[in-house]
Amino acid sequence: MLIGNIVITNPFIQAALAGYTDRAMRMLARKFGCELVFSGVILDKCTSYKPLFERPNYIIKDDEHPIGAQLLGTEPEQMATAAKNMVKTGYDIIDLNFACPAPKVLRKARGGALMAEPQKVLEIFKTVRDAVSCPVMMKLRIGTDDSAQAKENFWYIAENAVKSGVDGIILHGRTVEQRFKGFANWETIKQFKEKFPQTTIIGSGDLFDPADIVDKFKTAGVDGVAVARGAIGKPWIFRQIADVIEGKAEIYKPDLKTQGQIILEHFEMLKELYDARKCIWYFRKFLSKYCTSHNTIKKARREFVAIRDEAHLREIIDRLYGC
Numbered sequence: 001m002l003i004g005n006i007v008i009t010n011p012f013i014q015a016a017l018a019g020y021t022d023r024a025m026r027m028l029a030r031k032f033g034c035e036l037v038f039s040g041v042i043l044d045k046c047t048s049y050k051p052l053f054e055r056p057n058y059i060i061k062d063d064e065h066p067i068g069a070q071l072l073g074t075e076p077e078q079m080a081t082a083a084k085n086m087v088k089t090g091y092d093i094i095d096l097n098f099a100c101p102a103p104k105v106l107r108k109a110r111g112g113a114l115m116a117e118p119q120k121v122l123e124i125f126k127t128v129r130d131a132v133s134c135p136v137m138m139k140l141r142i143g144t145d146d147s148a149q150a151k152e153n154f155w156y157i158a159e160n161a162v163k164s165g166v167d168g169i170i171l172h173g174r175t176v177e178q179r180f181k182g183f184a185n186w187e188t189i190k191q192f193k194e195k196f197p198q199t200t201i202i203g204s205g206d207l208f209d210p211a212d213i214v215d216k217f218k219t220a221g222v223d224g225v226a227v228a229r230g231a232i233g234k235p236w237i238f239r240q241i242a243d244v245i246e247g248k249a250e251i252y253k254p255d256l257k258t259q260g261q262i263i264l265e266h267f268e269m270l271k272e273l274y275d276a277r278k279c280i281w282y283f284r285k286f287l288s289k290y291c292t293s294h295n296t297i298k299k300a301r302r303e304f305v306a307i308r309d310e311a312h313l314r315e316i317i318d319r320l321y322g323c
């Protein structure tokens, strides 16, 4: 898969997930063979706040390349400044978010709301593209809603972004109005790739099971897939996808002890990013996903939700995972 001049040998990436894809989650994705990762979306004007980039989570180390930054905003010049700031920080790719369905984002006419403003989207794209020399991508949904006007806007944005040299489009197969309801429309993702065969198209939506992911990838004929919720508490999903692609008879599945070691490794990395108290409460949302791979899910979940501190975490991992 090619994104501008960046070559990715596997057809999968770690999708941007606000509140999750910090350095710890990204490094675990890499450990399991994911070559391209994204940070969570960042508001354009926040990138001008210098102390932000002194926080450990925002410092891009040498072992984090290639990495994409995703930007949210509405003003072309401000987005261009933000893109330059992110490149200066060490990001290799800029991705423009025109897909976020969160009410607080839509109220400010950002993210998915911009899919109703094709000219604005294209102006933002062109201004950013002219401001940086790295690849510039965009994240889209298949429309604001199901209306004919929304479909027209969606195809208009895509056609003109492609004409203007977008380096890749990540397409989530739901409308903005759908948020996360129903199913992603992989038929539209397939049509999208058919219409733009020369452009790197990465499909997104409902990517949870390795065999199903590879099936969706092949059926849609896309260049790659962006694994999102499916990688939370299951970083080994990337290795599993690679195993399916390679046609391996046995798909990698970490035994309990290995799962426990991965959980502890994840926690150790969080300690480098956040203070001790934040680490514990922040880690709970990951633990509630990690426990779904345990053979006594309910028991593991019950224990994890009541976690108090690091010693308690280690005691639970020792008892339930044998490490």
Ligand SMILES: Cc1cc2nc3c(=O)[nH]c(=O)nc-3n(C[C@H](O)[C@H](O)[C@H](O)COP(=O)(O)O)c2cc1C
Pocket: 015, 016, 017, 018, 019, 039, 040, 041, 070, 097, 099, 139, 172, 204, 205, 206, 207, 208, 226, 227, 228, 229, 230
């Ligand atoms: C908690 C959460 C945070 C997300 N944050 C972002 C984000 O920052 N940028 C983005 O483009 N998409 C974001 N997404 C959307 C995902 O990248 C992805 O497109 C969507 O979840 C569909 O994929 P899935 O059904 O396989 O999870 C987020 C989704 C979730 C659930």
